[in-house]
Amino acid sequence: MSTDVKYYCVIHFIRHPSSGLLGLPDLQQNRSSISSVAGSLRHSTSIFHCEAPALHSVIAFFFLSSSLMDGKSNQASCRPVAFMPLIRSDFWFLDGNIIIVAGQAAFKVHRGQLQRHSDILNGLFSIPQPEDQELIDGCVSVVFHDSPSDVFYFLSALYDGLYFKTPRADDFMAIAGVLRLSTKYFVEHLRQRCLKRLDLDWPSTLSGWDRREHEATDSFGRYMPRELCPHPILVIELALDLGINSILPAAFYDLARYGPSKIMTGALMPPLAIDQFIPLVPDAKQQVVTLPRTQLCQTLRGREYVQSFMANFIATSLQSRTPSPDCVYQFDPDPSRPCHESFYFIMLNVLRSVGGIACGRDADSLFTLTQAMEMLSRTDFSDGQRQCGLRMCHPCKVDFATSAMKAREEVWSSLPTWFDLKGYDTMDSSGV
Known part of the structure; x- marks a missing residue:
């Protein structure tokens, strides 16, 4: 008869950046070495350390199985059953007193740094631990069921x-990780700081x-929102x-x-800080996040509402627009012709913008309406011979600008309804 006994061994290996774990193949192939390790673990758990300069360390966990044979044979045989390397992160203080896995x-x-900021962690670390608890590098370990990257950022x-220092899209993974764990x-104070940054973006x-869109446009007029946000x-996934x-309304x-x-293709998951420590699977593809x-x-559906609103604005506020009651040209032989021509010119440019031809911004009614208002003061149009501005009279310009501003406010306040976001009735379009 034989009795199977499993031992838990913690071994501190050395990993070279280019060659992976050093010493592991020898241990796997040399059964006598493993047997001697298992023999030393029959009554206790041992920790072995190897040190070498300019090498990265890896803490490796093994489950070793040994058969204790009856009779004359007293040689234990064992083999590695499972192997999972624990990779040491940048947060490895020599005077640290707890290890988070x-x-x-x-x-x-x-321990005190975490307890000082979190009542939850203070309570967790205050729970009495068994005296014979396994130690890693001489310290008690606690397993966090969180993403390694989130823990790193936290x-x-x-x-x-x-x-x-400067808002960048690259900040998001750190913000998301800190926000998840500071909430949990x-x-x-960390949670509020993350929320404040998200509210800015x-x-x-x-x-x-409007401030965000202005910051996403460089001095040459190039619109690069994905560098800022x-x-x-x-x-949306985080929210x-x-x-x-x-x-959510701004994100949708x-x-x-x-x-x-x-929209259906999704977004590539940005690289994480912890990726430099954990080796990636060869030929692994970057993760794609889809809705x-x-x-x-x-x-x-919300996109359809936005485009429908813009189509209705073009039809009612440009194509069939009535000049202002105070129009300067209303008593001309051809009443208000310069203003009618200007409305038609604005309509053609708005249609180009809606189609994404002019600036490559599909279904952006807020931007399109802003462009329409800016046309009122531009002087870089051409009549075929020289540069000029629109011939629209001042009262008609004021009247149209008022309509466009009201339309922008209506778009903004309607976003929760158009995108079917629960818990929203209206959005603040007052700018407060």
Whole structure:
């Protein structure tokens, strides 16, 4: 008869950046070495350390199985049953007193730093632990069932602060990770800082949206929103996951400005900070995030509402527009002809903008209406011989500008309804 006994071994290996784990093949092939390790673990768990300069360390966990044979044979045989390397992250303080394990990543940090900022973690670490608990590098370990990248960003914010010198789309993964864990572990000051940044990028006011769009346009007039803000699909996913309803209207509107095929294609997941520590699977493709069917239908339906509104504005406020009662040209032989011609010219340019021909911005009614108002003061049009401005009279310009501004406010306040966002009745278009 034989009795199977499983031992738990913690071995500290050395990993070279280009050659993976060193020493692991020898251990797997040399059964006598493994047997001797297992023999030393019959009554306790051992920790072995190897040190070498200029090499990255990896903490490797093994489950070793040994058969204790009856009779004359006293030689134990064992083999590795499972192997999962724990990769040491940048957060590995020599004076740390607790190790956080998240996925394959290990973080050696200070218990007091986490307890100081989070009542949840303070309560977790205050739970009495068994005296014979396994130690890693001489410290108690705690498993976080969170993404390693989220833990990395969260610890970075706790130790180094959360600062953004210049808003960039690359900040989003850090913001999302910190927001998820600061919400989960009740670290309110980090949570509020993340929410404030999201409100700047995805505002709930029309004036905030106009500011964002201005910042996304460089000095040469090139519109580059994805350098300033992340792809809206990533934002929608985060907002729905954490219940951040205030940023959803702006995110859905931003997404609806893409063509339907691009909306359905999804967004590439940006690289994560932890990727430099955890080896990627060879030939692994970058993850693509797509909207669930419900949110996809919301986006496309909202896009139809936006375009329908713009079509109605063109028909009522441009194509069949009546000049102002105070029109300067109303008593001419051909009453108000310069104003009618100007309205027609604006309509043609608006149609080009709606189709995305002029600026490549599909279904962006807010931008289109702004462009229409800017045409009133432009002087770079051509009549075939020279540059000039529209011949529209001042009262008609004021009248049309008022209509366009009201239309922009109506678009903004209608976004929650058009995109079927629950919990919203109106959006703030006052700019407050």
